[in-house]
Amino acid sequence: MEEKVLKAIQDDYPDDFAWCYGCGRLNEDGYHLRTGWMGENTITIFNPRPANIGMPGFVYGGLIASLIDCHGTGSASLYLHRKNGNEVGDGVNPPRFVTGSLKVDFLHPTPVGEQLKAIGTVEEIHPKKYKVYTEVFAGEKLVVTGEVAAVLMPKTFRKEE
Amino acid sequence: MEEKVLKAIQDDYPDDFAWCYGCGRLNEDGYHLRTGWMGENTITIFNPRPANIGMPGFVYGGLIASLIDCHGTGSASLYLHRKNGNEVGDGVNPPRFVTGSLKVDFLHPTPVGEQLKAIGTVEEIHPKKYKVYTEVFAGEKLVVTGEVAAVLMPKTFRKEE
Numbered sequence: 001m002e003e004k005v006l007k008a009i010q011d012d013y014p015d016d017f018a019w020c021y022g023c024g025r026l027n028e029d030g031y032h033l034r035t036g037w038m039g040e041n042t043i044t045i046f047n048p049r050p051a052n053i054g055m056p057g058f059v060y061g062g063l064i065a066s067l068i069d070c071h072g073t074g075s076a077s078l079y080l081h082r083k084n085g086n087e088v089g090d091g092v093n094p095p096r097f098v099t100g101s102l103k104v105d106f107l108h109p110t111p112v113g114e115q116l117k118a119i120g121t122v123e124e125i126h127p128k129k130y131k132v133y134t135e136v137f138a139g140e141k142l143v144v145t146g147e148v149a150a151v152l153m154p155k156t157f158r159k160e161e
Numbered sequence: 162m163e164e165k166v167l168k169a170i171q172d173d174y175p176d177d178f179a180w181c182y183g184c185g186r187l188n189e190d191g192y193h194l195r196t197g198w199m200g201e202n203t204i205t206i207f208n209p210r211p212a213n214i215g216m217p218g219f220v221y222g223g224l225i226a227s228l229i230d231c232h233g234t235g236s237a238s239l240y241l242h243r244k245n246g247n248e249v250g251d252g253v254n255p256p257r258f259v260t261g262s263l264k265v266d267f268l269h270p271t272p273v274g275e276q277l278k279a280i281g282t283v284e285e286i287h288p289k290k291y292k293v294y295t296e297v298f299a300g301e302k303l304v305v306t307g308e309v310a311a312v313l314m315p316k317t318f319r320k321e322e
Contacts, residue, residue, distance in 0.1 A: 019214055019216065020214070020215050020216070021212055021213050021214060021215065021223065022215075022221060022223045027212060027214070028212070029210075029212035030212060049190075051182055051188060051189070051190035051191065053180055053181070053182060054181050054182065054259070055178060055180065055181070055314075056180055060181060060183060060227075061259075061263070062183045062223075062224075062227030062228075062230040062231065063182065063223075063227070065226040065227065065230060065263055065265075066221075066223030066224070066227065067223075069222055069223040069226060070223065098215070098216075098222075098267070099222045099265075099267055100266070100267060101265060101266045102222070102226055102263075102264070102265040102267075103262070103263070103264045103265075104226075104260075104264075105261070105262045106259070106260055106261060106262065106263075
């Protein structure tokens, strides 16, 4: 059974910041990763495309790194949005994060044909910096762990005016 | 001026292992990353596609992680191939590596419109495990650093027979 995140933070990103190849809803060629709450954890579901292999039969690790990346920034956004008293879908623009660093440990080869779930735990390091610890499951099996340092988007990322 | 790697290790991967979304020459939808020697360092050149943005004007970090990933396994393959007395293009199949872990530090936003160059230094940790330290330049500017632990491909990655 395919599962789906119902309320995703990326649905609420302002249009100007909704173009990410990994998680931007406005990027037609992108992966449209979507991150929501699952109890006190965050979750992003990913169904790799047939071409997204590393070796025949196994998902490309670079794509799993992308999943962990966008899951990390999305999770930090969910966390700070809630801390600010807001929730997905309430009409308030959520904060937008960028990735400061990314670490991925590939514990086992990730088989194709399974829905991938990234489950995250968010830790506040600083009001503008969050660590997101992620476990990626292929079906029931833990295959990859990841860690993202997500930083509140600095003004240098805004388009030159 | 666009530069190109002339002799790339990925050109010599056996067909069965040339399907990687990042660097497999047989993956029609993939990025066809190619890694070669540049003196004692390794180099992979990447020209992101217009869709590969994180924010308007900046390259998607997940793609840069993919660049560092394939550059890492390719660099380890180049290194061990040479250690074994072989060179790219000599008709001998090079060893194929997989990624054990990946670490990426985003130092500066990576602007679109610049050719990206990943420059690697390989260190042997064990005959079957290599660390590849990578610096990614956008034009002349160092924007990202990365570290890959590349592991000689275990038999579990081969297709079931």
